[in-house]
Amino acid sequence: MDGPGEYLPDVTEGITRVEDLPKPRIIERSRNYPRQPCPACGHSAYRDQVVTRILHDLGELKANRPIDLKVTYSQHYCSHCDIYFNADMDDLALPKARYTHRVVSMAVRLVVEDGLPYRTASWHLWRDHRVFVPFATIQNWVEAGGKKGRAARRHRVPGRGAGRLQRVRRRR
Ligand SMILES: [Zn+2]
Numbered sequence: 635m636d637g638p639g640e641y642l643p644d645v646t647e648g649i650t651r652v653e654d655l656p657k658p659r660i661i662e663r664s665r666n667y668p669r670q671p672c673p674a675c676g677h678s679a680y681r682d683q684v685v686t687r688i689l690h691d692l693g694e695l696k697a698n699r700p701i702d703l704k705v706t707y708s709q710h711y712c713s714h715c716d717i718y719f720n721a722d723m724d725d726l727a728l729p730k731a732r733y734t735h736r737v738v739s740m741a742v743r744l745v746v747e748d749g750l751p752y753r754t755a756s757w758h759l760w761r762d763h764r765v766f767v768p769f770a771t772i773q774n775w776v777e778a779g780g781k782k783g784r785a786a787r788r789h790r791v792p793g794r795g796a797g798r799l800q801r802v803r804r805r806r
Contacts, residue, residue, distance in 0.1 A: 655700070655766065656698055656699045656700065656764075657699065657700075658690075658693070658699060658700035658701060658702040659693075659694065659697070659699050659700070659701050659702070660702050660703075660704050661691070661701055661702070661703050661704070662703075662704050662706065663703050663704065663705045663706070663726065664705070664706050664707075665705060665706070665707040665708070665721040665722065665723040665726075666681075666684055666706050666707055666708045666721065667681065667708050667710075667721050668680070668681055668708075669681065669710070670708065670710045670719070670721050670722065672710070672712035672714065672715060672717070672719065673719055674712065674715045674717060675712065675714050675715050677712055677713075677714045677715075679710040679711055679712040679713075679719070680710060680711065681708040681709070681710055682708075682709050682710055682711040682718060683708070683709050684706060684707070684708055684709070685706075685707060685709060686704055686705060686706050686707070687704075687705050687707070688702050688703070688704055688705075688732070689702065689703040689705060689726060689727050689731070689732065689733060689734050690702055690703075690732060690733045690734070690737060690765055690766075690767075691703050691733075691734045691736060691737060691765065692734070692736050692737055692740065692763045692764075692765055693763055693764025693765050694764060695762060695763065695764055698764065699764060700764045700765055700766070701764070701765075703726065703734065705723060705726065707720055707721045707723055708720075708721045709721070733765070733767065733771075737759070737763075737765050737767065738775050740759065740763065741755055741759060741767055741772045741775055741776075742772075742775055742776055742779055744758055744759070744772075745772060745776050746776060746779070752769040752770075752772050752773045752776075753769045755769070755772050756768065756769040756772055759772075
């Protein structure tokens with residue numbers, strides 16, 4: 635029976651070295667386009683080159699593995715503005731971020747809404763979502779969120795605590 639009180643033995647208990655952690659499953663994502671509208675002038679700008687970035691996502695608890703998104707994306711050049719820009723991938727993560735929006739919002743909710751200390755939130759993310767986030771990174775996210783983000787988040791979140799975690803698990 636699945637439930638909030640379900641006991642899941644943690645095979646990572648006692649692991650202290652990052653290199654001993656389970657290897658992530660790589661999921662490929664593409665944001666690679668021949669043209670994209672320039673964010674400054676709207677001109678349809680040709681692809682200049684194709685590059686990749688890795689984003690840490692919420693992992694697979696049952697498979698006991700982290701998930702990394704390998705995003706292949708195009709970089710474009712606008713000849714009108716003489717600027718380079720990346721294909722739109724704001725749905726996945728912030729520019730230059732190493733974690734997906736899903737990880738950031740989960741971490742911030744654990745601290746702001748569930749009241750967990752940063753270190754506990756970091757451990758919780760690893761134990762229940764197989765994503766390793768240093769506690770100082772979580773602290774940066776929470777402090778960057780500020781009052782504006784906090785108010786917006788409260789309206790978006792449908793449930794709290796165990797009910798929400800259970801719902802996330804059931805989807806897998
Ligand atoms: Zn332009």
